Amino acid sequence: MINKVRFVEPSKLYLMIKDELDAAYFDVMSKGELIDRSHLKKFEENLAKFVGTKYAVGLNSGYDSLQLSLRAAGIGAGDEVIVPAHTFVASCSAIVNVGATPVLVDVAPDFNIDVDKIEEAITENTKAIMAVHLSGWMADMPRIMKIAEKNNLKVIEDACQSLGSSINGKGAGSWGLTGCFSFYPFKILGGYGDGGAITTNDENVATFARRMRFNGEDRATGEYCGHGFTCLLDNLQAAFLDVKLAKLPEWIKRRQWIAEKYRQSLSDIPDLLLPHYNREGSDHVYQNYTLRSKHGNEFSDYLKSNGVEVLTQFRKPYYKHEALKLVDRGFPETEALSREVCSLPMNVEIDNEEIDYVIKVVRSFYGK
Ligand SMILES: Cc1ncc(COP(=O)(O)O)c(C=O)c1O
Numbered sequence: 001m002i003n004k005v006r007f008v009e010p011s012k013l014y015l016m017i018k019d020e021l022d023a024a025y026f027d028v029m030s031k032g033e034l035i036d037r038s039h040l041k042k043f044e045e046n047l048a049k050f051v052g053t054k055y056a057v058g059l060n061s062g063y064d065s066l067q068l069s070l071r072a073a074g075i076g077a078g079d080e081v082i083v084p085a086h087t088f089v090a091s092c093s094a095i096v097n098v099g100a101t102p103v104l105v106d107v108a109p110d111f112n113i114d115v116d117k118i119e120e121a122i123t124e125n126t127k128a129i130m131a132v133h134l135s136g137w138m139a140d141m142p143r144i145m146k147i148a149e150k151n152n153l154k155v156i157e158d159a160c161q162s163l164g165s166s167i168n169g170k171g172a173g174s175w176g177l178t179g180c181f182s183f184y185p186f187k188i189l190g191g192y193g194d195g196g197a198i199t200t201n202d203e204n205v206a207t208f209a210r211r212m213r214f215n216g217e218d219r220a221t222g223e224y225c226g227h228g229f230t231c232l233l234d235n236l237q238a239a240f241l242d243v244k245l246a247k248l249p250e251w252i253k254r255r256q257w258i259a260e261k262y263r264q265s266l267s268d269i270p271d272l273l274l275p276h277y278n279r280e281g282s283d284h285v286y287q288n289y290t291l292r293s294k295h296g297n298e299f300s301d302y303l304k305s306n307g308v309e310v311l312t313q314f315r316k317p318y319y320k321h322e323a324l325k326l327v328d329r330g331f332p333e334t335e336a337l338s339r340e341v342c343s344l345p346m347n348v349e350i351d352n353e354e355i356d357y358v359i360k361v362v363r364s365f366y367g368k
Contacts, residue, residue, distance in 0.1 A: 002357040004307035005345050008186050012349040017243065024239040036214070036232060039239035044197070046245055047181075051163070052174040053199040055206035058233030059213055062160040062182025062196040066094035068212050068231075069178040069198055070128070072205045073154040075100050079127040081156075084113040085331040086338070087132040089318040091158045092326065095130065104319055106331040110277050111290065112139040114333065118147050128154040133162035133172050135343075136188065136255075136287035137277065141167055141175045156180065160196070161287045163189050164252050168281040173199040183237065188252070188287045189244055191237040251348045255286040258346060258355055262289055265359040269366050271295065273340075292340035299365060300342045306361045311343040 014021060028039060040058050048056035059065050075081060077099040083092050085104040095102040105121050108114040111134045118129065129148055131139045141157075148155045155176030159165075162172040163181055173179020183195030198209050211218055216228030233241075263276055273292035275284070288311070293299040300312045317338050319326040344358055 002307075002353055005309060005350065005354045005358055007309040007311055007343075007345050008347045009349045010185055010190070010192075013347070016349060017247070020243045021240055024243050025236070028236045028239045033235050035235060036219070037235045039235045039242065040233060043233075043238035043242040043245065046242055047197055048199060050171070050245060050248070051179060051199045052171040053179065054201045055199065055203065057198045057200075057206055057209040057213065058238055059196040059198065059209070060231035060233065061194045062158075062180060062184065063090045063094060064213070064229065064231040065160075065178070065180035065182070065196040065198045066090060066130075066156070066158060067097055068209050068229075069156045069180055069205075070094055070098045070100065071212065072198075072208045073128055073156065073177055075127050075154070078125060080123060080125040081128045081130055082113075082118060082121050082126060082153075083130045084132050084134075085317060085319060085334040086111060086314070087134060087158065087318075088160070088313075089321075089324070090160075091130055091132050092318060092324075096324075100127070101125075102326065104326065104329065104331065106333050107337070108333065109273070109337075110137060110275075111135060111337065112137065113144075115140050115143045115147070118144070119151075122151055122153075126151070126153060128156055130156050130158055131176065132158040132160075133165060134288075135275065135290050136162050136165055136285040137275070138162055138165050138167055138172050138282060140279070141170075145175060159199075160184075161187065162285060163187070163287075164248055164283075165285040166283050167279075174201070177202060178205060183233075183241055188255075188285060189241060189248055191241050193234070193237060195233045195237045195241065197233065252285045254348050255346060256284070258350065259284065259286045259289055261355055262344060262359065266291075266362060269363070269368070271366065272362075286346055288343045289346040290341055290343040292337055293342055294340060295365075296339045302365045303342070303344075303358075303361055306364070308358050308361050309345060312341055313343065314338060314341075 157176040159172040160182035179199040183191040212228040
């Protein structure tokens with residue numbers, strides 16, 4: 001009898017693919033290949049192919065992919081970058097940490113930037129739009145690219161939560177100057193520690209990122225091409241990620257199956273706003289299954305107290321954290337959804353019985 005369902009269960013997933021992960025570990029360790037070696041190159045090639053770009057550059061984290069992208073775009077002091085009011089704080093912190101000013105824009109009911117509100121936030125100082133694809137569902141890139149072209153802005157895609165999603169067959173991370181990915185363990189492609197990557201079709205951007213991740217050094221000549229950082233993706237992590245990347249298409253199907261099961265079992269509850277959207281040609285890969293309930297904490301606390309681990313990101317919007325000193329221009333959709341969001345367990349290691357248990361607990365909250 002099930003009475004507890006974890007939000008994610010990395011140890012269970014490890015056991016599902018233990019042989020391949022162990023073989024990757026043995027290969028790396030027995031060759032002593034630790035930094036900037038063959039496993040990293042192979043993973044980068046496979047990632048670029050998967051996303052649909054010419055290049056991928058493995059980095060320490062999603063955050064580093066964002067801050068290096070902004071630097072590659074030449075963004076710094078005096079520049080403004082548009083970013084959604086509802087995202088993980090790192091999207092915004094990267095802008096602040098390169099010396100630029102984030103200009104926040106409210107989101108639409110699909111949790112992504114409200115495209116209708118972008119143009120009114122553009123000023124003569126605006127240099128870029130950071131388009132965040134939240135939870136596995138892409139922002140409306142065709143419209144965002146049009147606005148960017150019209151206003152001569154760079155586009156950086158924060159695709160940290162959306163590897164594998166696409167619009168009209170064009171992958172997240174292949175639209176803007178760069179795509180930024182995180183391999184934080186709980187991501188759709190999670191490592192066993194921190195990790196990230198930039199994808200791009202621009203050779204100069206790829207070269208810039210490769211140098212900057214290695215303290216600015218051109219590895220072929222030893223020349224320091226700028227003041228850089230130490231932020232490479234470890235060779236060992238790359239080997240693990242490559243094992244998982246090969247399984248991602250199959251895993252995305254499983255996630256979509258689970259999402260459909262949730263939809264079929266919960267769509268008769270009027271209070272619940274489920275994350276299923278109609279936009280032709282768009283694929284949701286369900287990094288997270290984030291629904292909205294007007295009952296907010298009462299709903300999420302009930303699930304937790306009945307053994308269903310849920311995520312409530314983010315009850316307090318990041319711009320409300322005083323220390324961040326951000327300008328709150330009024331973001332009604334972000335405010336409303338922050339009170340209501342609740343992400344149900346969504347991962348590939350969950351089994352059907354556990355999904356049924358989650359559904360049972362959600363339904364019981366509504367007396368069903
Ligand atoms: C939307 C978004 N942006 C940026 C990041 C930062 O990624 P990382 O934690 O790998 O630095 C994350 C992940 O946590 C994220 O979800």
